Amino acid sequence: MKPVLSVSQLTMDFGGLRAIDHIDLEVRAGEIVALIGPNGAGKTTFFNCITGIYTPTGGDMLLAAPGEGGPVRLNGLKPNKVTENGMARTFQNIRLFPNMTVLENVMIGRHCRLHSGIPGAIFRPPANRREEKQIVEDSYRMLEKIGLTGYVNEFAKNLPYGAQRRLEIARALATEPFILLLDEPAAGMNAQETKELDELIVRIREQEKVSILLIEHDMKLVMSLSDRIYVVDYGKRIAEGAPEAIKNDPAVIKAYLGEDIDA
Amino acid sequence: MDYFLELFLGGLTRGSIYALIALGYTMVYGIIELINFAHGEIYMIGAFTGLIVISVLTLLGWNTVAIIIIAALVAMVYSAAYGYTIEKIAYKPLRGSQRLSALISAIGMSLFLQNYVLLAQTSNFLPFPNLIPEFGIVKPIEHIVRSTEIVIYIAAALVMVGLTVLIKFTRMGKAMRAVAQDRDMAMLVGVDVNRVISFTFVIGSSIAALGGVLVASHIGQVNYYVGFIAGIKAFVAAVLGGIGSMPGAVLGSLVLGWTESFFTGYISSDYEDVFAFVFLVLILIFRPAGILGRSQTDKV
Amino acid sequence: MMTFQEIKKSFLAAIWFMFLTFPIMVIKVNTIEKTIEWHWWRMAAVGLGAFGLSFLWRYLIRRKEAGKRKAEVGGEDKQTLVQRLLSNPRFYLPGLIATAVMVVAFPFVFSLYQTNIMITALIYVVVGLGLNIVVGLAGLLDLGYVAFYAVGAYSYALLNVHFGVSFWMALPIGAALAFLFGILLGFPVLRLRGDYLAIVTLGFGEIIRLVLENWNEFSFGPSGIANIPKPGLFGIDLNLQQSTTFIYFLMIALALMTIFVVRRLQDSRIGRAWIALREDEVACQAMGIDKTRTKLSAFALGATWAGMGGVVFAAKTTFINPTSFTIWESIIILCVVVLGGMGSIVGVIIGAMILILLPEYLRAFSEYRMLIFGVILVLMMVFRPGGIISDVRRTYKFEGLGNKTENKSQ
């Protein structure tokens, strides 16, 4: 299968500190891939590099929509361009728009797919009204899929924690990505919520036809969801493979156990 | 060369004056991220208090050196008290609200204090006697620099050194740094945040008062409005250097002082402020957090 | 309850304020005449005042905190009496009619002076709504907004002096020029955030004022431009009363148009992008919103209204010089926005009315005018830090999806 995201030799330095050291990574269409590693291994930095928030020091990042023309090089693209090209993300520390309603949060996700400008906003020609109506409806449908319709007109900041996590996913999906990056989606969730999240992720892969790359510490969730797993430690990739293989990989065990001993 | 030196010293005077005000600005900003618009007024109140003390003591016929020292001390105490009270009334109840609200409150305070002094004292400019003695050593270079100016340089330098020591080596300094970093966290580890904030206002205000007395001695007059203009300039200086950073405030002030001085000297004072602001914009475009400011990258 | 504890607290407050105000209030110096007057009675007055007021102050602070706690427990956004009244449909229609009648009748019922200051207030409504786009919606703190106001005012004045351009021609030109300036000044500040943005915009505001002050050949310098014609009405000669009434209605129309446009903008794709930018810049970009364009559009659109306001300002005052465009003006406009409640149209209208009409009505207190104004600013913020109207919730109804609508709130 053709990769939708392929990263090669990605390197990121902060001053003298090498946060990411020549990492290769590939996500194929329809896959769920997990990126794991001890705290501070550089996982979120990796996300920030490929989504354009940081400019990496070296390496190549290519994004290719399934079934369409050639890949797009992500190096040097601004975050909004990355999203426009079909890769959306969530954040480790939830970054919703707290003083906007739940629906509006999702509507923001539709922004980059539409084009009505200032004159349109002021004069509201029929085309614009249709578009506006469409946004509301699409966004509402998205909330239905994620199961948040109960909160439509609630401020995002007033949502319970688990619902906020799901809203972030809904917002990202509203940008119509073909690859979705989830940064610790299960953080802070209880067992029940995690289970629901597991089902949700599987369901959106089916329904939305997206590939998923996730960072997660909950190993149970990672093992049950992922098709493949990448393990990083100290900015380096130390293993790659199917969940079973990773479980038994000595390098991985050492990385994790080593951390345990330190702690 | 003489001309250059003169302009350099003129810029140094201006810079030192800005620094004495900017330090208070930057301290308050560092702790509670508030642009304390009333800080200029604190400086003005310091100058006025100094003037009042000087008048009373002169009437009593005290020795001039004693008078100026006592005047500066009393002015510092009173300005500190004003700073403390203002914080309690106008800023503390607003902690936790959006920052712009506190800014408006500060603006209201600034208006209030201006008019308070205008009504209680006078609208006229009052002469401020210069009681700083002319030092004998300065005599030969008197046409270049006077002892008042030298006192201003020394005061600015001493204040900066003192503050650095305070921040770096004392308990209170550590607490201040902790509050500046993360207020909630500091509270958790047992720092009395209210006390730290009050302390910051007290220190910042008394430095401003010292500045007020020295500048008034230098320039020879005060009225109720001198704080506003000086305050704006000092704020620009603090941002130029990187707001929240003490060495930054001093450096920014000096840079601003020299910029204005050399620009006036070699080009024209018509556009002196324009140039100061253009310079500020240029600096911030290339260093968005000021000369010594830490550029904050978002934690994503 | 007036406990001993309370009295002690007030007593201490009184002592403290007597100490605090001692030199400035009691010792009136005159270094010109070298005289000193002692006003001991002032100290007594301060003491008594502080004693009484400190009871009131603590009571109000307690009430405010109690209110806050209740809101936290309830989890619901508090609705003011005003908001509740307004959601009552029986009030709405009669209210609308009454308001319309009053707005129309205003200049005929009230004096020239009242009409005149109402025009000023309306100009600030328009300009405040413009700044509201920048500060309230897009969250960009602009302390140099008055620059665009100046651009508008000077474009009318200068075009009129040199080319005899009429008010009606100048209105769109002024708006367009301000828009251009908005983009021009917007570019360099895009990278800056928060207070750095504030100081740079402050700098720009001052630069424009100083250029107007110094460049005599261009702007006539500090002596300004006089005899700017008032807006014409098909060439009819209007006397003072009539022309004031005319400008009043012109401003009503302009204000209504502004409200209409700003409301549509804030509910549009662009408007949502502005709010998202205010809420979280990083997330906003990650959701595919072009930060640069969004910021620039907010800056430029905000500037446009200031430009229009400036043109009317020049026409109303008939004389302009740089003293009308100092940083204080920017600050007042910012106060309009924050005091009213950031992001809220009604809030800005109330804010403008209060801030512009208040100093005028405080004229009765003559020299205490600005002192009281300052106190009111502080008190308003202390007791209503979110502004008069805080965040208005946008709710959507789903006509197409009908029964699925669930409005959980209220």
Added chain:
Amino acid sequence: MKKPIGRFIVLVVALALAGLMIYGCPQQEEKKAEAPAPAAPAPEPVEPVKLGVAGAHSGDLASYGIPSVRAAQLVVKQRNAMNGVGGRQIEVLVEDDVCKPEVATNTATKLVTDKAHVVVGHICSGATKSALGIYKESGIIAMSPSATNPALTQSGDYPNFFRTIASDDAQARLQVDFALDKLGLTKLAVLHDKGDYGKGLAEFAKGFLEADSRAEVVLYEGITPGAVDYSAVVQKVKRSEAEAVIFGGYHPEASKIVTQMRKKGMDTIFISDDGVKDVTFIKVAGEFAEGVYATGPVDTSKNPIAMEAIEAHKKEFGEDPGAFYLNAYAATQALLNAIEKSGSTDFDVLKQTLQNEWVATPLGIIKFDERGDAIGVGFAVYQVQGGDFATIEM
């Protein structure tokens, strides 16, 4: 979502208007607070003469506006004690304009609405210009103690304007003539404070100097008012080797510059204007004021009315009067005198009277020409000598 917002607007406007109704109506008849209580209550129920006083009474320029309020109050107090004008008591309406044109229009309409008969003011030329149109339409005469912009009297746009101060060009002419004819200077620096008063004057001075072949302008600069230090400008003057500085502006800046020049050991001649010819200047600048030249109204110090006016101020307010006090005193006297002589507050009659009747004021015995400038206010050059302004014979 439409409705709630609409409703808000409705309510807000309604409330605002209601508030106005309540507040606005009694507004008409109140506002007597400013008038000092007359010594004896007026016996006949005649309508009082309302004298508006407009100018900057708050903000950064308040120190130039407040003295004129005091002047008007003192004159009125004295007049009221002597049965007012023609048996009518006088009421003072004090209105602040912060020296801003836009506020000045509000001030002016307020005075018009309150039925002021004549106005002393405004203080700044800009504010005056924006207010005059409103007074003109309402048939009110305004007399400024301090607005010096030449266009006010020379453009013909303001038939209702009078002033008790010389226009910029007249003062500048005097300064330049003095510098060239009397002192025989050849190299001059012209400085100003960038304000409408100071820069207006400096522009004329520069123009006159450039038109004259005897001298050259070696430096023309605007200084920044309120700055904490002027050493750079002072050094620049020194380097330009100017023999004299002509300064347009007010005394606070003037004293700072003179002080710094003298402290740097420069003995450059300093020539300034009416805004500097103020006792405060001498007291602030102290010894450094010695030798400074300033133009101003002729011989006020020995004028008995001026002495009396200054005495009255000291008694009432415990300090020396501020800037333009005597000009405002004279303006108030001239206006009241015209009302008394003509027995009317009608525009044309008053204007006639002001132009024809001489009146004794602290500035001398004056009347006004058809453009509104004062005749009889001789302008002279003064020099600070021994802590006082002494007239220099031309």
